[in-house]
Amino acid sequence: MSAAEDVAAAMPELERWIGRTRIVEEEIALSAVRRIAATFDRPPEDFVRGGELPPHWFGLFFADNAPQSAIGPDGHPRKGEFLPPIPLPRRMAAGRRVRIPGRLRVGDAAAKRIEVAAITPKAARTGQIVVLTMRHTILARGETIAVDEFDAVYREAVPPGAASKATAPVAAPEGAAWSDTVPLDSVLVFRYGAITWNAHRIHYDADYARGTEGYPAVVQNGGLTMQLLLESALRRAPGPLTGYTARLVRPLFIGDPVTLCGAAPEGGTMRAWAADKDGLLAAEMMLEFGA
Numbered sequence: 001m002s003a004a005e006d007v008a009a010a011m012p013e014l015e016r017w018i019g020r021t022r023i024v025e026e027e028i029a030l031s032a033v034r035r036i037a038a039t040f041d042r043p044p045e046d047f048v049r050g051g052e053l054p055p056h057w058f059g060l061f062f063a064d065n066a067p068q069s070a071i072g073p074d075g076h077p078r079k080g081e082f083l084p085p086i087p088l089p090r091r092m093a094a095g096r097r098v099r100i101p102g103r104l105r106v107g108d109a110a111a112k113r114i115e116v117a118a119i120t121p122k123a124a125r126t127g128q129i130v131v132l133t134m135r136h137t138i139l140a141r142g143e144t145i146a147v148d149e150f151d152a153v154y155r156e157a158v159p160p161g162a163a164s165k166a167t168a169p170v171a172a173p174e175g176a177a178w179s180d181t182v183p184l185d186s187v188l189v190f191r192y193g194a195i196t197w198n199a200h201r202i203h204y205d206a207d208y209a210r211g212t213e214g215y216p217a218v219v220q221n222g223g224l225t226m227q228l229l230l231e232s233a234l235r236r237a238p239g240p241l242t243g244y245t246a247r248l249v250r251p252l253f254i255g256d257p258v259t260l261c262g263a264a265p266e267g268g269t270m271r272a273w274a275a276d277k278d279g280l281l282a283a284e285m286m287l288e289f290g291a
Contacts, residue, residue, distance in 0.1 A: 039195060053106065094248055097243075132152045170250075177262060258277075271285070
């Protein structure tokens with residue numbers, strides 16, 4: 001059967017996953033917060049018990065603690081237990097839509113409600129894909145801290161010896177009001193993966209990334225790209241962050257630089273983007289700010 005036929009045959013079972021929910025609990029521990037601060041070059045001692053966290057840091061907690069026996073060959077939790085059994089082997093982050101009405105505080109007893117929001121098959125230029133949309137609602141102190149709709153794309157396997165197909169290249173915008181160039185460093189990716197408990201092998205196993213998934217090198221973690229772009233943009237923020245939308249466009253690779261750029265704030269919003277070493281658009285984001 002073709003990949004499209006496999007997906008079509010699986011859809012009745014996959015549709016039964018839509019609406020499923022589960023809860024992940026987390027204590028926002030001071031030690032973890034200070035490790036995060038150090039990773040992103042913020043003074044760890046600035047964070048104390050009871051203090052508010054930066055608004056976008058909610059995504060650095062609430063990792064799925066899948067047992068080692070439940071991990072699949074790609075390093076993700078095996079499908080059918082924590083994730084729907086989508087019959088395509090390769091999984092990559094794609095984008096998100098985030099609202100942030102509250103703030104986590106150091107010491108909070110918090111929770112993330114995880115819901116399978118949608119499972120959408122599509123025919124793409126790179127082959128058959130399925131978009132899995134998860135809705136994450138962060139709760140603490142009886143309040144909704146954030147609502148994060150996160151898209152992951154499942155793709156077909158790469159034939160042996162073939163290269164992974166990328167989306168058509170698009171030049172990054174010109175005329176940025178600000179920019180930061182950051183080297184994509186394996187140590188930073190390791191520390192981010194340790195914080196988020198992300199064991200996806202393309203982010204640290206060069207042989208797997210090249211031989212199994214067809215990439216030219218170890219792949220930058222897309223969540224880290226979004227985090228770096230947020231950190232950079234918020235240094236120019238006109239007010240408190242209340243939400244953002246983000247889309248990953250093109251993979252980045254460890255050892256290359258990424259240029260984080262943005263336009264001047266306008267009407268309570270700011271456009272930001274990331275460009276790869278060739279000046280191609282790798283990620284884009286629209287941030288929203290309150291007064």
